[in-house]
Amino acid sequence: MSPNKPLLEARKLVVNYKNHRAIDALDLSVPAGCVYALLGGNGAGKTSTINTFLGFNRPTDGNVFIDGESPEQNPAAVRAKLAYLPENVALYNYMSGIENLSFFCTLANVRISRQQAHDLLANTGLQADAHDRRVSTYSKGMRQKVGLAVASAKQAKVMLLDEPTSGLDPSAANDFARRVRQAADLGMAVLMATHDLFNAKQVADRIGIMKAGRLVEEFDAHTVAHDELEHKYLAHARGSL
Numbered sequence: 670m671s672p673n674k675p676l677l678e679a680r681k682l683v684v685n686y687k688n689h690r691a692i693d694a695l696d697l698s699v700p701a702g703c704v705y706a707l708l709g710g711n712g713a714g715k716t717s718t719i720n721t722f723l724g725f726n727r728p729t730d731g732n733v734f735i736d737g738e739s740p741e742q743n744p745a746a747v748r749a750k751l752a753y754l755p756e757n758v759a760l761y762n763y764m765s766g767i768e769n770l771s772f773f774c775t776l777a778n779v780r781i782s783r784q785q786a787h788d789l790l791a792n793t794g795l796q797a798d799a800h801d802r803r804v805s806t807y808s809k810g811m812r813q814k815v816g817l818a819v820a821s822a823k824q825a826k827v828m829l830l831d832e833p834t835s836g837l838d839p840s841a842a843n844d845f846a847r848r849v850r851q852a853a854d855l856g857m858a859v860l861m862a863t864h865d866l867f868n869a870k871q872v873a874d875r876i877g878i879m880k881a882g883r884l885v886e887e888f889d890a891h892t893v894a895h896d897e898l899e900h901k902y903l904a905h906a907r908g909s910l
């Protein structure tokens with residue numbers, strides 16, 4: 670694979686919900702090793718973008734590709750390459766962390782031993798005494814670690830994150846950002862929809878700002894200071910840019 674080939678790509682993507690245009694001619698590209706933070710106010714189109722990569726929304730026009738595959742044409746291949754962490758990771762509350770991880774691996778056709786399951790959870794930073802506890806006792810950050818362990822076990826090429834740090838305390842958000850960074854450094858492409866400018870600046874390589882379904886600005890994260898990012902974000906929100 671060429672180093673610049675995008676693992677995640679939208680080309681002139683349009684998504685309408687009946688008469689409402691939620692995504693308007695979106696071009697987006699995330700290569701291996703890159704964390705892309707998608708910012709934008711409520712209703713800007715971030716979740717709709719993620720849902721289209723997941724195959725939950727059908728493009729009205731244009732295309733999306735995951736490692737060259739279309740979710741519409743080859744959903745099974747796309748599912749195998751993708752890991753998805755929504756704001757609240759959906760787990761079975763009556764099962765332990767280990768049991769959830771093993772179950773979701775089985776659904777993804779990945780076989781792991783009990784020891785591998787413990788190792789995968791330990792690598793996410795989940796404390797050992799929680800592995801065999803029911804996830805109903807887990808905090809939001811702990812549930813996300815199980816989600817990260819599933820992504821890692823699947824050897825997903827692409828990770829989609831929707832508001833991953835909302836409701837996490839600063840230390841859990843910082844820990845989560847480090848884990849996402851590690852996953853990208855191992856070659857994953859990560860697309861993260863977020864309202865958390867601090868987290869975006871901390872973890873992302875590239876930042877895009879959406880407004881009314883359009884990508885109105887895109888830049889390398891290291892080229893802006895935090896207060897500049899906030900200024901740009903607010904200027905777009907107010908319509909002064």
Ligand SMILES: Nc1ncnc2c1ncn2[C@@H]1O[C@H](COP(=O)(O)OP(=O)(O)OP(=O)(O)O)[C@@H](O)[C@H]1O
Binds near residue numbers: 691709710717718
């Ligand atoms: N299933 C749907 N049916 C109709 N309209 C929808 C649907 N989902 C989203 N929309 C509309 O599409 C637009 C984009 O919504 P979307 O949820 O993608 O925005 P967002 O940037 O993720 O917002 P937020 O930050 O509030 O989560 C909004 O105007 C929203 O009301």
